Each structure stands twice: as structure tokens, then as C-alpha cells.
Amino acid sequence: MGRCVLDISKYEKDKTHHVWAPLDKGAGSVFILLTISGITSSETISDLHSFDDNPNELKNISAKYVWTRTPQNLKDVGHLRVKVFRAQGLASADIGGKSDPFCVLEVGNDRLQTQTEYKTLSPSWNKIFTFNVKDIHSILEVTVFDEDRDHKVEFLGKISIPLLRIRNGEKKWHALKDKKLRLRAKGLNPEILLECTIYWNPVRAALRTFVPKEEKFMQVEQKFKRxxxxxxxxxxxxxxxxxxxxxxxxxxxxxxxxxxxxxxxxxxxxxxxxxxxxxxxxxxxxxxxxxxxxxxxxxxxxxxxxxxxxxxxxxxxxxxxxxxxxxxxxxxxxxxxxxxxxxxxxxxxxxxxxxxxxxxxxxxxxxxxxxxxxxxxxxxxxxxxxxxxxxxxxxxxxxxxxxxxxxxxxxxxxxxxxxxxxxxxDDETLWDCRELRMVAQLHDDKRRDNRRKKQS
Incomplete structure (x- = not known):
């Protein structure tokens, strides 16, 4: 019916443009939402089994963000590395009592995902992700979905981790939450095993704090809910x-x-x-x-x-x-x-x-x-x-x-x-990023409360 050509060099980067593009030969026009992003990203996905954890490479990455090298690249705030090992206790989304889970990681507008593990409630992805951090105040969002045959997905659990709360090299189980990030997700105490490491420059992060925050391009339409x-x-x-x-x-x-x-x-x-x-x-x-x-x-x-x-x-x-x-x-x-x-x-x-x-x-x-x-x-x-x-x-x-x-x-x-x-x-974001206590810890707290009641 027609075609059109757009010169993306004429459009401002990291901004969504509303474009009516005329088709050739007078065949009408098409409305396009055009966003040019990820032009300086260094996001990668690797397999943990074949990944070579070279200490010298980590030293070189860490040296890039020493405060003495601040003027070299002010936009490069930091480097995030996330190891996604496995999950367990997921809810069954298929008729056979199993799920086909895959994991999606998001930092701002950067989005990467693992492969799908079929017919299991305890998937082992064993992937390592790297993100170029442009804002230290961003939040790492890890979401687990179930893949269906018709290419639709079903939510299984999610966690939000502010980058400033990451403890380097800590391998930890995180309790998965529901869509509202308030309660535990459905399943048998679902949780995911992660290890995060971040290197960042405080001076660059401080300068970045006083410039406009990057707008997230993929946003859900807000509807009225009582x-x-x-x-x-x-x-x-x-x-x-x-x-x-x-x-x-x-x-x-x-x-x-x-x-x-x-x-x-x-x-x-x-x-x-x-x-x-x-x-x-x-x-x-x-x-x-x-x-x-x-x-x-x-x-x-x-x-x-x-x-x-x-x-x-x-x-x-x-x-x-x-x-x-x-x-x-x-x-x-x-x-x-x-x-x-x-x-x-x-x-x-x-x-x-x-x-x-x-x-x-x-x-x-x-x-x-x-x-x-x-x-x-x-x-x-x-x-x-x-x-x-x-x-x-x-x-x-x-x-x-x-x-x-x-x-x-x-x-x-x-x-x-x-x-x-x-x-x-705000308070909502703080509660979104709050870690849920593990089931064993909850039982210990209840036992302590019962002991205190008996003693009193």
C-alpha cells in the first residue's frame, strides 16, 4: 500500500516523537511513535557455565569509576552486573501443574531476559547480565513470567532492588512479590537467587542527580481503581x-x-x-x-x-x-x-x-x-x-x-x-523495594512472641 523513509539523525535522542509519516505515491500516511534509545548501552547476557570470572577484569571496571577519573566520561555513572541463578516455589500456570518460566531484568529503559525453562516450578537459568548505569537512583526490577504457546505471558512474581542498596558479591535469596509489590506472590513461598555487583562513581552520580530524570518509555496506562x-x-x-x-x-x-x-x-x-x-x-x-x-x-x-x-x-x-x-x-x-x-x-x-x-x-x-x-x-x-x-x-x-x-x-x-x-x-517506592522476611524467620518471630507471652 505504500512505504516511507525516516532520517533518524534529525530526531532528538531519548525522547518519544509523535510522527505522521506520508507514504509514497499518495497512499496516505502512518502515525509512528519513534524513540531512539540505547545508543551508548553496553548491556550483555552471558551463560554462567561458560563465563570466565576474571579478577583483573573486575579491577579494570572498578578503576574506571575511581573519583580521580571523574572528568573522563561524566555520563558513565556506573556498571551493574547481575547473576541470575535459579528460582523455586513458583506457582503453576499450566494445566499439568507446571510452568514455563523466564526472567526479565529492567534498569530504567534497559530490558534483558533469560531463556525459558519449560515444565518446571524450579527453573535454573544461570545467566549473568551487565548494565550500563546512567542513574544511580534507578531500580533493578526482576520479574518472572510464564510463557504460553500463544506467546502471551502470565505474571509469577517480581522484586525491586534500588541500586544503592546492592551489596557487592552477596548471593542471596529474594522473596518474590505480587504485582502490587506488597504481599508474597502465589506459589509455595516463591523466591529467586541473585548475586549483584555494582561499581559507580559518586561524583558523577551526584552531578547526575541534579539533571532531569530519564523518562521510562514503556509505561502502563493509568486507569481508575477504587x-x-x-x-x-x-x-x-x-x-x-x-x-x-x-x-x-x-x-x-x-x-x-x-x-x-x-x-x-x-x-x-x-x-x-x-x-x-x-x-x-x-x-x-x-x-x-x-x-x-x-x-x-x-x-x-x-x-x-x-x-x-x-x-x-x-x-x-x-x-x-x-x-x-x-x-x-x-x-x-x-x-x-x-x-x-x-x-x-x-x-x-x-x-x-x-x-x-x-x-x-x-x-x-x-x-x-x-x-x-x-x-x-x-x-x-x-x-x-x-x-x-x-x-x-x-x-x-x-x-x-x-x-x-x-x-x-x-x-x-x-x-x-x-x-x-x-x-x-516516596513511601510507596520504599515499600515496593522492601524485602519480605523468609518463612523460617517468620516462624522464629512467632516462637519468640509466644515465649514472651508465656513468660509474662
């Missing part, structure tokens, strides 16, 4: 309640409900207002870090403690979308407009809640690298604001923002603060 909507509302409510409690505290200081507290607040306000200088703003934020660091040292964690039962969802609610398929098309058409609005509200509430949670997690050492990075920035900011008048800094900032497109036409207008916050995980 449970997601309720969950996002509860997340936003928790953040708003913190602000309300802070407002009540400030209000109580003005109303002299507690004379001692109000007296100290009055003295602090007067002294602070009289002595305030702009360089004190980073110092105030550093005090928040100090307070949370002391709490972290004493308590041992800053994570919100939640019970696994809180994430249990009724099976009937999970099947709402499938039940909707049985409704008439006319009803779907009438509800489509409502669904689009509610989905927008749902996602907006989730975005706001994520922003609040990311700001909170910035100061509680949820990601130590980011916390220490901001501590360094705050120290530098303190000295800069102390020695340079703020009006000159604002002028420099304005010159940079207005001249960026003139100097670098393809640069993206960004906000460094929001780019930094986009690397800070």
Missing part, C-alpha cells in the same frame, strides 16, 4: 494532617496555652528575626538533619511501621476491571468521561502525596547517599550565601535560565530542586 484512589487520598490525608498539627503547634505558641513554650517561642522569634541572615536557611535545614540522624542512631530506623495485613485486598475488588468487561458497550461509553476525570484526580492526588513523602524522606536518611549529598550542598550553600550577596546569586540564576536555550538549544528547562526530589523515593 483502591488506588482511596490509598492516594489516605496518603494525602496523612501529609495534610502533619501540616495541620504543625499549624496547631504554632497557634498554641501565640495563644499562651503553655506559658513556658510560648515564652521560649517568643524569645526565639525575636532573636531569630533580629539576627536572621540568608545563610542561616541551610543551617536550619541542617538542624533537621541532625535531629533525624540522632533519632536514627537511637531507634535504628525511620521507616513507617505498617502491618502486612494493611495491604491485603479483597479478591472481589481486584477483579472489578474484569467484571466491567461484562457490561454493555453503551454503559462503557457513558462512563468513559467519568473515568477519565476520576483517573486524573486519582493520579494528581498520588503525585502530590509522592512529593510530600519525597520531601519528608529527604531528611530521614531513607536514601543515605541523597541525604549526605544534600548535606554537602547545604554546607556549600551556607558559605556561598555568607560571602556572596543574595541579589547577585539571583541575578546569576536569572542569566543562567534566560541564556540556557541560546547557548544550548537542545537543553531542557528544568528545576534542579524538583529533579533532586524526583530521585528521593
Amino acid at each position: 483502591q488506588v484512589f482511596i490509598g492516594n487520598v489516605n496518603r494525602l490525608k496523612a501529609c495534610v494532617m502533619d501540616l495541620v498539627e504543625g499549624g496547631k503547634f504554632i497557634k498554641s505558641c501565640f495563644e499562651w496555652e503553655y506559658p513556658v513554650r510560648t515564652s521560649f517561642a517568643f524569645i526565639a522569634f525575636m532573636v531569630g528575626t533580629y539576627c536572621f541572615e540568608p545563610y542561616m536557611i541551610p543551617i536550619i535545614l541542617l538542624i533537621v538533619y541532625l535531629k533525624n540522624y540522632i533519632v536514627l542512631s537511637i531507634v535504628g530506623t525511620m521507616y513507617h511501621q505498617k502491618e502486612e495485613a494493611d495491604f491485603a485486598v479483597d479478591d472481589d475488588e481486584l477483579d472489578d476491571d474484569e467484571k466491567d468487561k461484562e457490561e454493555k458497550k453503551s454503559l462503557k461509553e457513558r462512563l468513559q468521561a467519568i473515568q477519565e476525570v476520576t483517573a486524573t484526580v486519582q493520579n494528581a492526588i498520588g503525585t502530590i502525596a509522592s512529593l510530600f513523602e519525597s520531601v519528608n524522606n529527604t531528611f530521614n536518611f531513607s536514601v543515605p547517599f541523597l541525604s549526605w549529598l544534600l548535606i554537602i550542598v547545604l554546607f556549600v550553600g551556607t558559605f556561598v550565601l555568607y560571602y556572596i550577596p543574595i541579589r547577585y546569586l539571583v541575578m546569576l540564576w536569572g542569566v543562567n535560565k534566560f541564556s540556557r536555550k541560546l547557548i544550548r538549544p537542545h537543553s531542557v528547562i528544568n528545576n534542579e530542586l524538583l529533579d533532586f526530589l524526583s530521585r528521593v523515593p
